[in-house]
Amino acid sequence: MLRADDLVFAYPGQTRPYRFTLEAEPGVVTAISGASGSGKSTLLDLLAGFILPTSGSLSLDGVGLLPLPPETRPVSLLLQADNLFEHLSAEDNAALGLPRGTSRDEGRQKVAAALSEVGLAGFEAxxxxxxSGGQKQRVALARTLLRNRPVLLLDEPFSALDDETRKTTRDLVGELTRRHGWHTILVSHHADDIAALAGRHYRIIDGGLERV
Known part of the structure; x- marks a missing residue:
């Protein structure tokens, strides 16, 4: 279980701080909704370690995460922009998720397996x-698989996709979440994405999270 308990954070000049409390179960997509500027991205930044709360706790299966810097937290982040390198192949982009020290042969096998799992077998080169936009997001998901981290943060990951591609990509996210037991946190303003994916739903209201 991923638990955030009364994480408090305020930007300079902000008179009323954010206070976030939530639970996210393995194998379940937890959705976060709220108005623009309500603090959705701030919550993800706190979970990822890009910013630090002034108080509160954050743990995964009882292990505290707040002392860990972003690069060592058990967290992967997938944005609306896939953050791929356009000049590299699908294989090379996905391989960026491999642990350091992975041999070339082992790496190629793992990358091929990850691309196959997201429906891109044969796309290595x-x-x-x-x-396409949907294929790029699948490459980003393959990279996430290779990172092998139990917490997946999704910040509006389907917004740039057309309706059909968004549906198939979100179905894939749901399937991977269940199969790998990820604690997936989805920030979205699309009600249909939340209805299709979320096993748990919080809305940010007045700087805090309320269970829907």
Whole structure:
């Protein structure tokens, strides 16, 4: 279980701080909704370690995460922009998720397996610049698989996709979350994405999280 208990944070000049409390179960998508500027991205930044709360606790299966810097937290982040390198192939982009020290042969096998799992078998050599938006997000998901971290943060990951591609991509996210037991936190303003994916739903109201 991922638990955030009364995480308090305020930007300079902010008179009323954010106070976030939530629980996210493994294998379940937990959705976060709220108005623009309500603090959705701030919550993700706190979970990822990009900013630190002034008080509160954050733990995964009882192990505290707040002392850990972003690069060592058990967290992967997938944004609306896939953050791929256009000049690299699908294989090379996905391979960025491999642990340091992975041998070349082992790495190629793992990358091929990850790309196959997200429906891109045979795409290893394809230049990323030639892929569709949905295929790029699948490469980013393959990279996430190779990172092998139990917490997945999704910040509006489907917004740039057309309706059909968004549906198939979100279905894949739900399937991977269940299969790998990820604690997936989805920030979205799309009610249909939340209805299709979320096993738990919080809304940010007045700087805090309320269970829907």
């Amino acid at each position: 394809k230049p990323t610049s030639t892929l």
